[in-house]
Amino acid sequence: MSFDEVFLEELAAPTKNSVVGGPFGSNLVSKDYVSKGIPVIRGQNMGGRWVGGEFVFVSPEKADSLNPNKARPGDLVFTQRGTLGQVAIVPMSPYSEYIISQSQMKVTLDSTKADVNFLYYAFRSPEQLEYIKNTAIQTGVPHTNLGILKKTPIRIPSLGAQRKIAAVLGSFDDRITLLRETNATLEAIAQALFKSWFVDFDPVRAKMEGRAPEGMDEASAALFPDALEESELGWVPKGWRNVSLKEAVSIHDSKRVPLSGQEREKRRGPYPYYGAAALMDTVDDYLFDGVFLLTGEDGSVADTNGYPIMQYVWGKFWVNNHAHILQGKDGVATEHVMLAMQRTNITPYITGAVQAKLSQTNMWRINFLKPTREVAEHFAALLEPLFVRFRHNAEQAQTLSALRDTLLPRLISGQLRLPEAQAATEAAVGGALQA
Structure with missing residues (x-):
């Protein structure tokens, strides 16, 4: 399997505002929050594979005034300051659009070049996390910016291979989510x-x-x-x-x-x-x-x-x-x-x-x-x-998490062949389903 190295900006959709940061300064502050409306993606919504958790909201009118800062299902969201290295995918439901906060950045990918799930796992790899850490701006609170994000190098295989790799890793996360639920x-x-x-x-x-x-x-x-x-x-x-x-x-x-x-x-x-x-x-x-x-x-x-x-x-x-x-x-x-x-x-x-x-x-x-x-x-x-049963499920989830984290860097780098990874996944996840 061959891999090409590209910059992240080369994988972005050829549309306006496909790579943007959150609203600048006073354009979004706590007094703008309302009880319901358009959800705002903040750091606390970035803990897992999917954007989620408890949201704050802005009115539809306020959201429209921040249209360039909107994220939609299938977008990737990155933390700009705070817990650097966080990345999450905007899910298909329950909301059709979001506003990203001042501390986040989002990328809308070109679906003919990149699979969003593969990119999510690529940015979870130790190599990418180390790159983010090493390129962070250390003045004040460590942070990154759009310029650095756009020029982040990514190694990718063909689109078909990306989807297969993401499917292998995603099967672990799907089973872990089910165990936790x-x-x-x-x-x-x-x-x-x-x-x-x-x-x-x-x-x-x-x-x-x-x-x-x-x-x-x-x-x-x-x-x-x-x-x-x-x-x-x-x-x-x-x-x-x-x-x-x-x-x-x-x-x-x-x-x-x-x-x-x-x-x-x-x-x-x-x-x-x-x-x-x-x-x-x-x-x-x-x-x-x-x-x-x-x-x-x-x-x-x-x-x-x-x-x-x-x-x-x-x-x-x-x-x-x-x-x-x-x-x-x-x-x-x-x-x-x-x-x-x-x-x-x-x-x-x-x-x-x-x-x-x-x-x-x-x-x-x-x-x-x-x-x-x-x-x-x-x-x-x-x-x-x-x-x-609770303790057994938690132990299963921990085992699957450890195996996923072992396979992830090897798959993302091409060191592990897909057939081998798929066989390991079937044995581990299939065993967890039967337990």
Whole structure:
């Protein structure tokens, strides 16, 4: 397979405004945003293969005044400043046009020369990311510009080969997306069940009204009381208690060991190394083995709405000293704790004017509605198959992501022949479909 090297501008459509940046300066500011209309593509809409997420909008009239800055389905959008190297495709739906923000650039490709999916993956390759990094303007906030983008060299094969390569890589992303959507559905089922039992008290209210709880067998229904009683925090099912979170979880903070960046560099390995809010690295050993809930102790503690930043983790891993390490106890599942915390605003428990902190002492002030042990164990039994599947799907997605990232640079550069890549893809993705 032969490849030609061209500049990106040579692949742009031969039309006006096929390669443009966002509106200049005051042409688009926050006061222009309205509740609905034409969506604006900003950095937070650029996290994946497709432009998406939560949008802000401008009126159709404002959008028409920014007509040169419009992006449409099939366009490629690039980050100009901020997280350099981001690239995403404008999807076919749900919107027919967008406005790009001041920090983005868009390219409309000539479909007779280039396949948009191939170009997306080409710009995801290590070689292209390194080029973007090396050509960035370092004055002030690192950034790039249209001139640099237009003159970015790209190696491309024939249009047919581009489409085949993109199809191979796209099959991985399609399967990964499906796995993640399935996990979102599994978590939504768990959240709905939690709300029914522990927020709305549906089984209890049904029994109070002389009805059988919906979708529940007689033995399960017998676990629930048939009355509410008043507590210091409101009405709760009889026999249930509002307690300190400490009565529902065990904490393993004493086992934490922070490792500096230099230490981690020397200790590369297969085990995840977690910080307060995210996976930070991998190391050669582990401190924990099992299913745990991590919640930030300092730094990244809560989101903008005051809800805790948490990580549901499992297997063998290491944690630094910026996250609390929790597990459910006394019949309460770790997932039960997670579902309860997801609905808990922790703003009253956070301290620190400069850096947010959720101390262990303050965390124990968080309220937890603790049912009888029998109800907690029954809920845990219902959650278990949901989260076994959730963990399996997440592991499959991680495996497919790693294989895609291994194949990507070799395919984009022509080092790997298409038949070999297609066979590897069929084995990996086909296996994931059957699992």
